[in-house]
Amino acid sequence: MIKEFQRLKEDENNRLKLEWNFQRTLAKVNYHIHTDAIKENLIPSAISKTQAAIIYANEADVLNMALFGKTAKQWRDQNPEKSGNVRDYATLEQLVVLSNMESTYALLIHQGLSQPNRLIHLNQLAITQMTSLVRRRNNLTELRS
Template sequence: MAESTNMKGTIHANGNKIAVISNGNENDYISLTDIAKYKNQDSPADVVKNWLRSRSTIEFLGLWEQMHNSTFKLVEFDQFKNEAGANSFVLSPQRWIASTNAIGIISKSGRYGGTFAHQDIAFEFASWVSAEFKLYIIKDYQRLKSDENSRLSLDWNLNRTLSKINYRIHTDAIKENLIPENVSIKHQGITYATEADLLNIALFGKTAKEWRTENSSSNGNIRDYASLQQLIVMANLESLNAEFIKQGLSQAERLVMLNRVAIDQLRSLLGNPSVKKLENK
């Protein structure tokens, strides 16, 4: 797991707190250390090591890695599999990771330190610790994911609403400054569409029609598939374009200026920790 990890939440399983972290995508990693405390509060690391001694555990971890990790070292895995189960065999998470280049288990130091594993592996470990405890973990993990989806939906809708508000400002500026009186409704629509595509080109590098041609199997439009950063920038571009229109700037001039703004703002937002927090909630 090359990407940095961030605290995502806490599972409350029958009175026990279990940390959950994310590597920035849809995959969550759950603390094996916290799960192990259910079995041994004083020495959770020993519980994890005992689990790793089993041949069935090694085979499960190896299969998971082969399904998800193209750089998994099979030779080293076979060696562990052959040794597993012997009285002298001892395996720590750190040794497993270092020897096989595994990504399903990670070892972290610092504030949220301990051994974490992908949710698939964490649930398997929980089954070994206690089938009953595993059910508590799964139940509250589902609650955590539900809360996460609700927050993402709220953040997304807030940004879509902001974009719609600025869109009204944008279309009013077009109506007042670019559309002469007595122009047909049909031609008014053409003007609006042209200005909307001006923003699409400035931000996405393509028109709505070009996007639909490239994504014929997708539902919705180009903005429905925009990232959180792109939606924020689009809202800003709509306000700026409205001002540029009032200043009497040509469409060509506005396109160049808006494109520069889009590039600068996206670069800034992609590294903005506040936006990252919204994405990871």
């Protein structure tokens, strides 16, 4: 009985890892939609690669602020022992929302919204979607108990 329980728990953990990896990959793919919108709408052709990299980083931090409440640098400063970035440590729900936010962000850029207005819109989206996903996860957890 104990071995079967352990096997079921291991299967569940493997499934959750697979879901997380899928969502992380999806967020990486959607990031290209986001960066293409930046390239097409926010990066002047006459600037250096270094200047363009700063614009990309600033725009990525809008997503980070909207979802995680901190910039990439703030996260690195708070987590010096961790490798990678905040997105590598995101929950499954956060990755789902991040993926949705990236495509929405591209749309907001194409529509010409200012960066502060994009941040407000994305933060509202993040709150709404995280609330829904966490509530759903909690309901499923209660049903399993």
